[in-house]
Amino acid sequence: MTPAEEVVRAEQLTKVFRTPGPRRAGRPPGAGRPDGPSSDGLVAVDHLDLQVRRGEIFGLLGPNGAGKSTTIGILTTRVLPTSGRALVAGVDVVRSPARVKRHIGVVSQTNTLDRSLSVSDNLYYHGRYFGLGRREAARRAEELLERFRLADRANAPVLSLSGGMAQRLMVARAVLHEPEVLFLDEPTAGLDPQSRLALWDLVRDLHARGQTVLLTTHYMEEADQLCERLAIIDHGRILAQDTPAALKRTLGDRSEIRLALAGDAQQAASLVKGVLASGDAEVVALDGTVRCFVRDAGSVLPTVVAEASRAGTVTNVTVEEPTLESVFIRLTGRDLRE
Amino acid sequence: MTRTFLALLARDLRVLRSTFPVFVIRVVMQPLLLVFVFTYVFPKIGQAIGGSGSTTSFSTVLIAGVVALSIIFQGIQGVALNLVQEFGYTKEIEDRVLAPLPIWAVAAEKVVAAALQGLVAAAVVFPVAAFVPATPVHLSVDWPVLVTLAPLAALCAGALGLAIGTLIPPQQVALIFAIIVLPLTFLGAIYYPWQALHPIAWLQYLVLVNPLVYMSEGFRAALTAGVPHMALLWVYLAVVGFGALLWAIGLWGFRRRVLS
Ligand SMILES: Nc1ncnc2c1ncn2[C@@H]1O[C@H](COP(=O)(O)OP(=O)(O)OP(=O)(O)O)[C@@H](O)[C@H]1O
Ligand SMILES: [Mg+2]
Numbered sequence: 001m002t003p004a005e006e007v008v009r010a011e012q013l014t015k016v017f018r019t020p021g022p023r024r025a026g027r028p029p030g031a032g033r034p035d036g037p038s039s040d041g042l043v044a045v046d047h048l049d050l051q052v053r054r055g056e057i058f059g060l061l062g063p064n065g066a067g068k069s070t071t072i073g074i075l076t077t078r079v080l081p082t083s084g085r086a087l088v089a090g091v092d093v094v095r096s097p098a099r100v101k102r103h104i105g106v107v108s109q110t111n112t113l114d115r116s117l118s119v120s121d122n123l124y125y126h127g128r129y130f131g132l133g134r135r136e137a138a139r140r141a142e143e144l145l146e147r148f149r150l151a152d153r154a155n156a157p158v159l160s161l162s163g164g165m166a167q168r169l170m171v172a173r174a175v176l177h178e179p180e181v182l183f184l185d186e187p188t189a190g191l192d193p194q195s196r197l198a199l200w201d202l203v204r205d206l207h208a209r210g211q212t213v214l215l216t217t218h219y220m221e222e223a224d225q226l227c228e229r230l231a232i233i234d235h236g237r238i239l240a241q242d243t244p245a246a247l248k249r250t251l252g253d254r255s256e257i258r259l260a261l262a263g264d265a266q267q268a269a270s271l272v273k274g275v276l277a278s279g280d281a282e283v284v285a286l287d288g289t290v291r292c293f294v295r296d297a298g299s300v301l302p303t304v305v306a307e308a309s310r311a312g313t314v315t316n317v318t319v320e321e322p323t324l325e326s327v328f329i330r331l332t333g334r335d336l337r338e
Numbered sequence: 339m340t341r342t343f344l345a346l347l348a349r350d351l352r353v354l355r356s357t358f359p360v361f362v363i364r365v366v367m368q369p370l371l372l373v374f375v376f377t378y379v380f381p382k383i384g385q386a387i388g389g390s391g392s393t394t395s396f397s398t399v400l401i402a403g404v405v406a407l408s409i410i411f412q413g414i415q416g417v418a419l420n421l422v423q424e425f426g427y428t429k430e431i432e433d434r435v436l437a438p439l440p441i442w443a444v445a446a447e448k449v450v451a452a453a454l455q456g457l458v459a460a461a462v463v464f465p466v467a468a469f470v471p472a473t474p475v476h477l478s479v480d481w482p483v484l485v486t487l488a489p490l491a492a493l494c495a496g497a498l499g500l501a502i503g504t505l506i507p508p509q510q511v512a513l514i515f516a517i518i519v520l521p522l523t524f525l526g527a528i529y530y531p532w533q534a535l536h537p538i539a540w541l542q543y544l545v546l547v548n549p550l551v552y553m554s555e556g557f558r559a560a561l562t563a564g565v566p567h568m569a570l571l572w573v574y575l576a577v578v579g580f581g582a583l584l585w586a587i588g589l590w591g592f593r594r595r596v597l598s
Contacts, residue, residue: 017598076436079598098339102438112432116353122433125352128345129437173433 007181007212008052008075013084015045015070015236044070046236047084052181052214057207059227060216061324063334067236068216069109072185075214076106089180102130105174109185111166113158113173120145120154123173130177144172148202164195171202175211182206184215188222200226220324232328239331244324251322251330254281257292257304258320263312265290271307276300284333291329293322342439343447349434350451364415365459369404369466376400376529377471397475401467402561403528405460406491406553410526412456413495414519417448418503419511425595426508435596445500445592449585452496453489460488478563483570487560487577491553494581498549501584504591526550531558533566549584552576 018041045067052058060068073079075086077097086093089103114122120141127137145151148168153161161169167187174182184203188196203226207213217223223230224244231241240247261268269285272292276283281300282293290308294300297319308314320326329335354361377397424431434444467475506514525545527535532555535542545551556573558565567573 073598078432078435078596098438098440101436104436106432106436108429108432110429112429114349114430114433115428116356117349121352125345125349126433128348129342129434131341131345131438 005053006051007054008050008058008086008088008214010048010050010071010075010086011084013045013048013050013071013074013086014043014082015067015074015079016041016043016082044236045074045081048233048236048238050231050238050241052212054180054212055207055210056228057203057213057215057226059223059230060214060233061218061220061223061227061230061328062216062233063218066218066233068218068233069185070236071233072106072183072214072216076104076183077101102177103180105177105179105182107167107170107174107182107184107187109189111170113161113166113169115158117158118155119150119158119161119169122158122169123176126173127176132177140176144176148172162195164191164198167191167195167199168202171199171206175206181212181214184213186216186218188217188219196222220328224324230324232324232331234328234332234334240327247324247327248322251293251326252295254293254295254322255297256320256322256326257294257297257301258316258318259290259292259305259308259314260316261288261290261308261312262315265311268308268311271310272304275303275307282330284329286329286333286335291326293326293330339439339443342437343443346434346437346444346447347451350447354455361455365408365412365455365462366466368411369408369459369463370470372404372407373400373463373466373470377473377475381472397467397471397473398477398562399531399558399565400529401463401475401477402557402565403526403554404467405463405488405557405561406550407523407526407528408459408463409456409488409491409553410495410498410522410550412459413452413492413497413499414502414514415499416452416455417496417499418506418514421448421500421503422506422508422511422514425504431596441593441596442589444596445589448503449493449496449500449588452499453492456492456495457488460492476563477561480560483556483560487553487556487573490574490577490581491556494549494553494577494584497581497584497588500588501591504588504595522548522550527554531555531566532568549576549580552580 048071060071062068070079074081075088075093077093077100080094088100091099091103093100114125117125123141123144124137127140132140145154148171150165150169150172153165158166158169171184171187187203188199191199200222203213215226227244229241229243230247231238232247233239240250259268265285265288269283269290272290273283276292276294284291292304301319305314305317325335377400435441437444502514502518526548527545527550532542532545532551535545552568552573555568556570556577558567559570559573
């Protein structure tokens with residue numbers, strides 16, 4: 001890969017929050033890392049390496065508190081990294097934040113629309129901030145309202161928009177100045193299924209026009225459906241990085257047997273592990289279920305069920321092709337949901 | 339960068355225009371009430387005010403103070419209250435923070451927007467002073483002082499607004515009034531020249547930490563003749579000095595709020 005194709009690059013990016021922030025699952029600094037920072041704080045992003053290529057949709061998939069927003073925050077100049085380096089469009093985010101801002105479009109996790117302005121003025125003034133003339137800003141605002149199906153709301157106050165509309169307006173605003181990279185932080189969190197599909201279509205459409213997109217999500221379907229490449233992130237660290245198909249292939253030709261159990265899932269898991277002789281079978285206990293990643297699920301299924309029954313009553317059994325969620329569970333022993 | 343700065347300013351003016359009646363009330367109410375009560379009602383009901391001075395000179399003394407007060411109030415209302423809200427409950431300032439210019443310039447735009455409102459508010463005092471008082475107001479305008487001092491005072495007030503807006507947590511907006519607005523205004527040499535505090539020496543020196551004192555004194559120099567005022571050198575030094583200090587504090591607070 002030549003540097004010219006690379007629009008975002010992070011090298012050993014690290015962020016330690018000194019002040020105790022909103023309490024969530026985070027790692028104490030230095031945990032599992034002898035050279036980690038020794039002062040107190042919370043490691044939100046931990047030596048993260050990342051490259052996003054021009055024109056691709058790249059995803060950061062991880063559970064709540066994984067450090068996704070912090071990573072986006074650093075790349076969009078709003079969070080200062082503790083160490084490491086990040087370049088966006090070839091410009092260093094710490095050294096030249098104002099220049100970086102020219103090249104990026106950002107949709108934050110929370111609604112940041114300008115409540116004092118109407119829907120179309122949100123777009124118009126955004127264009128003006130980016131140096132467009134009156135005419136051009138107005139023309140693009142109008143065009144985007146049309147394309148994002150917001151034209152009939154042009155003069156409405158932004159507070160009157162539904163969640164899905166507000167989100168579309170945020171995306172429209174973020175692309176109005178034709179940024180080199182579009183950052184979408186959990187763009188469909190909290191949206192109803194229909195709005196989610198509509199937003200996916202918009203993102204695909206932008207992608208078809210050549211837009212580079214870096215998005216975060218904790219929905220594995222979204223990562224699977226939308227992203228060409230993705231990084232699985234947990235506790236601020238990248239655990240795996242590849243295309244969705246390749247990540248799923250890391251499970252080999254294994255599929256997932258999922259047992260729901262009234263009983264001790266932990267014990268059931270170790271019993272099952274004991275009887276699955278084959279070396280590459282993996283068994284994880286999670287929220288009262290047992291997940292077994294095995295080859296040839298059909299033939300081992302009776303043994304697995306029989307063994308698990310010794311620890312409690314098996315109430316449900318499913319066999320599935322591996323999903324990104326299976327990949328995540330296998331990497332972390334946890335699932336993506338909060 | 340200049341274009342972006344002007345666009346941010348245009349946005350603020352757009353918002354002002356769309357809430358124009360609110361702006362008018364904000365700018366007119368305070369001078370109107372002050373001037374009405376102190377220079378119309380009191381003389382009419384024979385309430386003695388202004389100590390040894392005559393009521394005529396009290397009206398004259400007051401006008402300079404009201405100009406200074408109007409400017410300060412726009413700094414607090416135009417920037418501080420807005421910022422407290424935008425930082426506290428909504429994150430909407432983020433779009434402007436992501437505009438392609440350095441953070442300090444985004445903060446500077448807020449100060450300039452407040453300063454412009456302050457100048458409008460100051461200008462409004464003059465027609466009010468011309469029509470409302472029962473006793474005549476004798477103004478003798480020193481133009482060079484007025485046109486230099488007014489923008490400096492307005493910028494200083496904007497910087498004060500920025501500092502307050504970024505330092506006060508949103509749950510404590512009420513504090514703005516209790517610990518900042520009230521002492522600032524009641525001890526701002528608005529109703530009396532600073533010199534008149536002479537009998538209470540400790541207070542006379544204590545109020546020197548209040549930037550409004552220098553503004554009132556400066557406007558007294560710019561607008562009246564025959565009323566004692568502080569030397570202009572101190573006025574300019576203090577307004578610029580306080581402005582710079584408050585700008586530094588405000589910028590520090592602004593960065594702390596938008597960067598983590
Ligand atoms: N300003 C801050 N100060 C202190 N700690 C913070 C701050 N912002 C985030 N954190 C902490 O850093 C960790 C990572 O947070 P981050 O918001 O990046 O996660 P996320 O992956 O975006 O999660 P979510 O899916 O909930 O949005 C969390 O433990 C969080 O509590
Ligand atoms: Mg987040």
